[in-house]
Amino acid sequence: AQSVTQPDIHITVSEGASLELRCNYSYGATPYLFWYVQSPGQGLQLLLKYFSGDTLVQGIKGFEAEFKRSQSSFNLRKPSVHWSDAAEYFCAVGSIQGAQKLVFGQGTRLTINP
Amino acid sequence: DAGITQSPRHKVTETGTPVTLRCHQTENHRYMYWYRQDPGHGLRLIHYSYGVKDTDKGEVSDGYSVSRSKTEDFLLTLESATSSQTSVYFCAIRSVLSGKSTDTQYFGPGTRLTVL
Numbered sequence: 001a002q003s004v005t006q007p008d009i010h011i012t013v014s015e016g017a018s019l020e021l022r023c024n025y026s027y028g029a030t031p032y033l034f035w036y037v038q039s040p041g042q043g044l045q046l047l048l049k050y051f052s053g054d055t056l057v058q059g060i061k062g063f064e065a066e067f068k069r070s071q072s073s074f075n076l077r078k079p080s081v082h083w084s085d086a087a088e089y090f091c092a093v094g095s096i097q098g099a100q101k102l103v104f105g106q107g108t109r110l111t112i113n114p
Numbered sequence: 115d116a117g118i119t120q121s122p123r124h125k126v127t128e129t130g131t132p133v134t135l136r137c138h139q140t141e142n143h144r145y146m147y148w149y150r151q152d153p154g155h156g157l158r159l160i161h162y163s164y165g166v167k168d169t170d171k172g173e174v175s176d177g178y179s180v181s182r183s184k185t186e187d188f189l190l191t192l193e194s195a196t197s198s199q200t201s202v203y204f205c206a207i208r209s210v211l212s213g214k215s216t217d218t219q220y221f222g223p224g225t226r227l228t229v230l
Contacts, residue, residue: 032217034218042223043221044157049218090156094219099164102206103173
Protein backbone atom coordinates (compact mmCIF):
# COMPACT_ATOMS: atom_id res chain seq x y z
CA ALA A 1 0.00 0.00 0.00
CA GLN A 2 1.11 3.52 -0.68
CA SER A 3 2.26 5.57 2.27
CA VAL A 4 4.06 8.79 3.06
CA THR A 5 6.01 9.46 6.23
CA GLN A 6 7.02 12.86 7.47
CA PRO A 7 9.17 11.99 10.49
CA ASP A 8 9.13 15.45 12.04
CA ILE A 9 5.78 16.58 13.46
CA HIS A 10 7.10 19.97 14.53
CA ILE A 11 10.28 21.86 13.63
CA THR A 12 11.48 25.19 14.96
CA VAL A 13 14.14 27.21 13.18
CA SER A 14 15.43 30.74 13.49
CA GLU A 15 14.68 33.31 10.85
CA GLY A 16 17.43 33.28 8.25
CA ALA A 17 18.47 29.71 9.01
CA SER A 18 18.32 26.92 6.47
CA LEU A 19 15.50 24.39 6.47
CA GLU A 20 15.06 20.79 5.45
CA LEU A 21 11.78 18.93 5.85
CA ARG A 22 11.91 15.19 5.37
CA CYS A 23 9.54 13.04 3.36
CA ASN A 24 9.79 9.32 2.74
CA TYR A 25 7.33 7.43 0.60
CA SER A 26 6.36 3.90 -0.28
CA TYR A 27 4.89 3.49 -3.73
CA GLY A 28 4.81 0.59 -6.15
CA ALA A 29 4.97 2.51 -9.40
CA THR A 30 6.54 5.69 -10.69
CA PRO A 31 5.07 8.38 -8.49
CA TYR A 32 4.10 11.97 -8.73
CA LEU A 33 5.48 13.74 -5.65
CA PHE A 34 4.15 16.97 -4.24
CA TRP A 35 4.78 19.43 -1.46
CA TYR A 36 1.90 21.59 -0.28
CA VAL A 37 1.87 24.34 2.34
CA GLN A 38 -1.04 25.31 4.56
CA SER A 39 -1.21 28.51 6.56
CA PRO A 40 -3.49 28.50 9.62
CA GLY A 41 -7.15 28.39 8.64
CA GLN A 42 -6.33 28.26 4.95
CA GLY A 43 -6.44 25.73 2.15
CA LEU A 44 -3.44 23.98 0.65
CA GLN A 45 -1.11 25.73 -1.74
CA LEU A 46 1.17 23.81 -4.09
CA LEU A 47 4.86 24.53 -3.48
CA LEU A 48 6.37 22.20 -6.05
CA LYS A 49 6.06 18.80 -7.65
CA TYR A 50 8.14 16.10 -9.30
CA PHE A 51 6.96 13.76 -12.04
CA SER A 52 10.08 13.02 -14.12
CA GLY A 53 13.36 14.42 -15.34
CA ASP A 54 15.66 16.54 -13.22
CA THR A 55 15.55 15.23 -9.67
CA LEU A 56 16.04 18.70 -8.16
CA VAL A 57 12.88 20.71 -8.59
CA GLN A 58 12.34 24.36 -7.87
CA GLY A 59 9.16 25.72 -6.44
CA ILE A 60 7.57 28.92 -5.31
CA LYS A 61 8.75 31.07 -2.39
CA GLY A 62 12.37 29.91 -2.80
CA PHE A 63 11.74 26.26 -1.96
CA GLU A 64 13.33 23.31 -3.69
CA ALA A 65 13.08 19.54 -3.29
CA GLU A 66 15.23 16.64 -4.34
CA PHE A 67 13.86 13.30 -5.47
CA LYS A 68 16.09 10.38 -4.46
CA ARG A 69 14.67 7.15 -5.82
CA SER A 70 17.22 4.97 -4.01
CA GLN A 71 16.17 6.42 -0.67
CA SER A 72 12.47 6.82 -1.49
CA SER A 73 12.74 10.38 -0.33
CA PHE A 74 11.59 13.79 -1.49
CA ASN A 75 12.97 16.28 1.03
CA LEU A 76 12.03 19.95 0.93
CA ARG A 77 14.69 22.62 1.44
CA LYS A 78 15.03 26.34 1.72
CA PRO A 79 18.38 28.11 2.23
CA SER A 80 17.06 30.93 4.39
CA VAL A 81 13.63 30.96 6.01
CA HIS A 82 11.45 33.99 6.56
CA TRP A 83 8.91 34.52 9.32
CA SER A 84 6.16 34.18 6.71
CA ASP A 85 7.21 30.55 6.10
CA ALA A 86 5.64 29.51 9.39
CA ALA A 87 2.94 27.04 8.34
CA GLU A 88 2.21 23.34 8.02
CA TYR A 89 3.84 21.45 5.20
CA PHE A 90 2.50 18.31 3.60
CA CYS A 91 4.23 15.83 1.34
CA ALA A 92 2.01 13.76 -0.96
CA VAL A 93 2.40 10.96 -3.49
CA GLY A 94 0.07 10.06 -6.33
CA SER A 95 -0.03 7.95 -9.43
CA ILE A 96 1.05 9.20 -12.83
CA GLN A 97 -1.54 6.92 -14.42
CA GLY A 98 -5.21 6.78 -13.58
CA ALA A 99 -7.05 8.79 -10.98
CA GLN A 100 -4.07 10.31 -9.11
CA LYS A 101 -5.45 9.52 -5.69
CA LEU A 102 -3.10 11.45 -3.42
CA VAL A 103 -1.72 9.94 -0.24
CA PHE A 104 -0.52 12.55 2.23
CA GLY A 105 1.96 12.51 5.04
CA GLN A 106 0.95 13.60 8.51
CA GLY A 107 2.37 17.05 8.02
CA THR A 108 5.22 19.03 9.58
CA ARG A 109 4.44 22.20 11.47
CA LEU A 110 7.14 24.83 11.05
CA THR A 111 7.68 27.53 13.65
CA ILE A 112 10.05 30.42 12.99
CA ASN A 113 11.91 32.08 15.86
CA PRO A 114 12.69 35.77 15.36
CA ASP B 115 -6.86 29.98 -7.25
CA ALA B 116 -8.35 27.31 -9.53
CA GLY B 117 -11.90 28.64 -9.32
CA ILE B 118 -12.98 26.31 -6.53
CA THR B 119 -15.55 27.28 -3.95
CA GLN B 120 -16.92 25.24 -1.09
CA SER B 121 -20.15 25.75 0.81
CA PRO B 122 -20.84 26.09 3.58
CA ARG B 123 -17.49 27.15 4.99
CA HIS B 124 -18.53 26.31 8.53
CA LYS B 125 -21.28 24.05 9.83
CA VAL B 126 -22.31 22.76 13.21
CA THR B 127 -24.78 19.91 13.26
CA GLU B 128 -26.07 17.22 15.56
CA THR B 129 -25.40 13.51 15.55
CA GLY B 130 -27.77 11.65 13.27
CA THR B 131 -28.64 14.51 10.97
CA PRO B 132 -27.85 14.46 7.24
CA VAL B 133 -25.32 16.95 5.94
CA THR B 134 -24.39 17.89 2.37
CA LEU B 135 -21.26 19.79 1.44
CA ARG B 136 -20.90 21.37 -1.96
CA CYS B 137 -17.86 21.89 -4.13
CA HIS B 138 -18.16 24.11 -7.17
CA GLN B 139 -15.59 24.67 -9.91
CA THR B 140 -15.67 27.09 -12.79
CA GLU B 141 -13.03 25.61 -15.13
CA ASN B 142 -14.59 22.38 -16.44
CA HIS B 143 -12.07 19.99 -14.87
CA ARG B 144 -12.86 16.31 -15.24
CA TYR B 145 -11.50 15.07 -11.91
CA MET B 146 -12.79 16.25 -8.54
CA TYR B 147 -11.92 14.92 -5.09
CA TRP B 148 -13.09 15.10 -1.48
CA TYR B 149 -10.51 14.81 1.31
CA ARG B 150 -10.81 15.15 5.07
CA GLN B 151 -8.11 16.63 7.27
CA ASP B 152 -7.58 15.51 10.84
CA PRO B 153 -4.68 16.22 13.20
CA GLY B 154 -2.00 13.57 12.90
CA HIS B 155 -3.45 12.14 9.70
CA GLY B 156 -2.76 14.75 7.07
CA LEU B 157 -5.42 14.58 4.36
CA ARG B 158 -7.22 11.39 3.46
CA LEU B 159 -9.23 10.75 0.32
CA ILE B 160 -12.94 10.11 0.82
CA HIS B 161 -14.33 9.88 -2.71
CA TYR B 162 -13.44 11.15 -6.13
CA SER B 163 -15.11 11.70 -9.47
CA TYR B 164 -13.75 11.28 -12.97
CA GLY B 165 -16.77 12.66 -14.80
CA VAL B 166 -20.46 13.34 -14.54
CA LYS B 167 -22.08 10.44 -12.70
CA ASP B 168 -18.68 8.67 -12.47
CA THR B 169 -17.44 8.35 -8.90
CA ASP B 170 -15.34 5.96 -6.87
CA LYS B 171 -14.34 5.38 -3.28
CA GLY B 172 -11.21 6.53 -1.57
CA GLU B 173 -9.43 5.45 1.57
CA VAL B 174 -12.05 6.58 4.12
CA SER B 175 -15.39 6.35 2.31
CA ASP B 176 -17.50 4.65 5.00
CA GLY B 177 -20.40 6.89 6.08
CA TYR B 178 -20.08 9.15 3.05
CA SER B 179 -21.72 9.30 -0.35
CA VAL B 180 -21.13 11.60 -3.30
CA SER B 181 -22.90 12.76 -6.40
CA ARG B 182 -21.91 14.60 -9.54
CA SER B 183 -24.81 15.49 -11.80
CA LYS B 184 -23.00 18.42 -13.43
CA THR B 185 -19.35 18.90 -14.31
CA GLU B 186 -19.05 21.91 -12.05
CA ASP B 187 -20.57 20.49 -8.86
CA PHE B 188 -19.43 17.64 -6.62
CA LEU B 189 -21.52 16.97 -3.53
CA LEU B 190 -20.44 15.11 -0.41
CA THR B 191 -23.23 13.75 1.81
CA LEU B 192 -23.05 12.43 5.32
CA GLU B 193 -26.27 10.43 5.52
CA SER B 194 -26.29 10.37 9.33
CA ALA B 195 -23.52 12.45 10.82
CA THR B 196 -21.42 11.08 13.68
CA SER B 197 -18.96 12.81 15.98
CA SER B 198 -16.10 10.96 14.25
CA GLN B 199 -16.92 12.92 11.11
CA THR B 200 -16.02 16.20 12.78
CA SER B 201 -13.25 17.38 10.50
CA VAL B 202 -12.17 19.88 7.91
CA TYR B 203 -13.25 18.83 4.43
CA PHE B 204 -11.36 19.88 1.34
CA CYS B 205 -12.43 19.62 -2.24
CA ALA B 206 -9.81 19.44 -4.97
CA ILE B 207 -9.74 19.54 -8.73
CA ARG B 208 -7.15 17.97 -10.98
CA SER B 209 -5.85 20.30 -13.59
CA VAL B 210 -4.23 18.76 -16.67
CA LEU B 211 -3.89 21.61 -19.09
CA SER B 212 -1.05 20.35 -21.28
CA GLY B 213 0.16 17.01 -20.07
CA LYS B 214 2.16 15.75 -17.14
CA SER B 215 4.00 18.96 -16.46
CA THR B 216 0.77 20.68 -15.44
CA ASP B 217 -0.97 17.66 -13.87
CA THR B 218 -1.70 18.97 -10.38
CA GLN B 219 -4.44 18.98 -7.79
CA TYR B 220 -5.63 22.33 -6.51
CA PHE B 221 -7.58 22.64 -3.31
CA GLY B 222 -10.58 24.64 -2.23
CA PRO B 223 -10.70 26.72 0.96
CA GLY B 224 -12.23 23.93 3.08
CA THR B 225 -15.37 23.39 5.15
CA ARG B 226 -15.07 23.03 8.89
CA LEU B 227 -17.75 20.60 10.09
CA THR B 228 -18.54 20.01 13.75
CA VAL B 229 -20.87 17.18 14.73
CA LEU B 230 -22.15 17.49 18.29
